[in-house]
Amino acid sequence: MKVFLVAGEPSGDALGAALMAGLRAEAPQVQFLGVGGAGMAAEGLESLFPMHELSVMGLAEVLPRYRALRRRMILTADAAIAAAPDVVVTIDSPDFGLRVARRVRAARPTQRTVHYVAPSVWAWRPGRAARMAQVVDHVLALLPFEPPLMQAAGMTCDFVGHPIAAVPQPDAADIAAFRAAHGLGGADIVLALPGSRRGEVARMGPVFGATLGRVLAARPDLRVVVPTVPTVATEVRAMAVSWPGAPVVVEAGPTPPSQVRAAFSSGRAALAASGTVSLDLAAAGVPMVIGWDAHPITRFVLSRLVRLDTVTLVNLVSETRAVPEYLGRACAPDGLAPALLALLHDGPARTGQTEAMAATMQRLGRGGTPPGIRAARSILASLDR
Known part of the structure; x- marks a missing residue:
């Protein structure tokens, strides 16, 4: 099984690392490719380029770097197209990740895609869910009230718990x-x-x-x-x-x-x-x-x-x-x-x-199954469907 992952910020890198560990536990022969940070590297990912190049937020902050970000988007998407993975998983950073998914889906219409971290359509830009449904099959939600919003837009969605609920606290x-x-x-x-x-x-x-x-x-x-x-x-x-x-x-x-x-x-x-x-x-x-x-x-x-x-x-x-x-x-x-x-x-x-x-x-799931395992099982079940 081949999984192409795209993370753009430290929080996404942490999610990606836990997901990779969960996928390896559920499907030991899994192979990882894509973009990530130190946490995902520790789980075996060789990032296409340093993830910190994508860590930028806000319209005024993005505009000066638009061309560089677009080049990275094209590089990432083309690498995913060439890899022909079983699934492309974009993690948070929707402005970057969903552009990657759109370019991949245009080249490979049957490519299975998953987005990890539902966009905050409950807070702003509600139309994003409908646009996302054009290129995303399945969503992994961190917040318990998000699945109905994603499902209404035409995607399958599971609440997989928030990783912070599973982090051991110092004694x-x-x-x-x-x-x-x-x-x-x-x-x-x-x-x-x-x-x-x-x-x-x-x-x-x-x-x-x-x-x-x-x-x-x-x-x-x-x-x-x-x-x-x-x-x-x-x-x-x-x-x-x-x-x-x-x-x-x-x-x-x-x-x-x-x-x-x-x-x-x-x-x-x-x-x-x-x-x-x-x-x-x-x-x-x-x-x-x-x-x-x-x-x-x-x-x-x-x-x-x-x-x-x-x-x-x-x-x-x-x-x-x-x-x-x-x-x-x-x-x-x-x-x-x-x-x-x-x-x-x-x-x-x-x-x-x-x-x-x-x-x-x-x-958020404290005391339950770790989110990385829940996310991995959700992805595997979505591929079976």
Whole structure:
């Protein structure tokens, strides 16, 4: 069995790695080709090119790199066409992955295609599902409310659980070792997570630094820890030097329990850019404040397309609005700092988030079959159909 995989961001690489392990467990003779990052490489994928070349988000950010991204899309699609795999699996990054699927399907009309991570049609651009159905046969959904939306558009779809629900959390010994290694003692820790893309870090970094300045002025006993990923670690380290509180920057490592997981579990509260990191924090039980802004052009477009009153997955999955958000022009220290300070002591804000995070993890599949196995079985069943 031959599987062609396409991932474009660190979160997609993690999904792809778990899927590859699941497919190998269910179909030991499987062969992998395509594009991925370090996690997928560890599972045996030799990427066509470095995945970080695709990690870009937002209209204004994509436009300057459009020609380079298009060349990579054509290269990827043509490699899939030449490989003639049993299935092409595009993972998240729909703007890139679905263009690959469209080009592949045009050349090989009977090619089976799967997209992993349903696009957020419940939030914006609902017509994407119908367009996706033209080139995708089957969808693997991370959120329990997504399958009916995909099925209504003409695709089969299974909820396979979210991988964060299956990630082992550090124990007390791991947390103690992390604190000792970084000289953190017993201090309360604030986590700062400015994003996983270079443009995002450049925009959010100054706002987060100013917010931390206000928080530390009120609570000088706090320590600041900045978990990050390899793709932006250099930028984050350079930026954190100018932040108050002598932040400790920790980078995701290849083996569990990673420094980042231990950092999450050590946190009292977190200031985070909008994204899937909200689920990482929920898995560790760390209350959070979400801040996010974009290039003015991207902000303008999104303000007219987004259909929901929240973008945070913890709020959506738990069906609450427990996590405070400061988006667009509201993403400023005046709002972020008081919200973060409110989470540092026991009270209604902290209790509400704790309950919402527990509900989120339960609904995403904590305690069930690992998502990588569920995703692999779903793909194999779709091929049998």
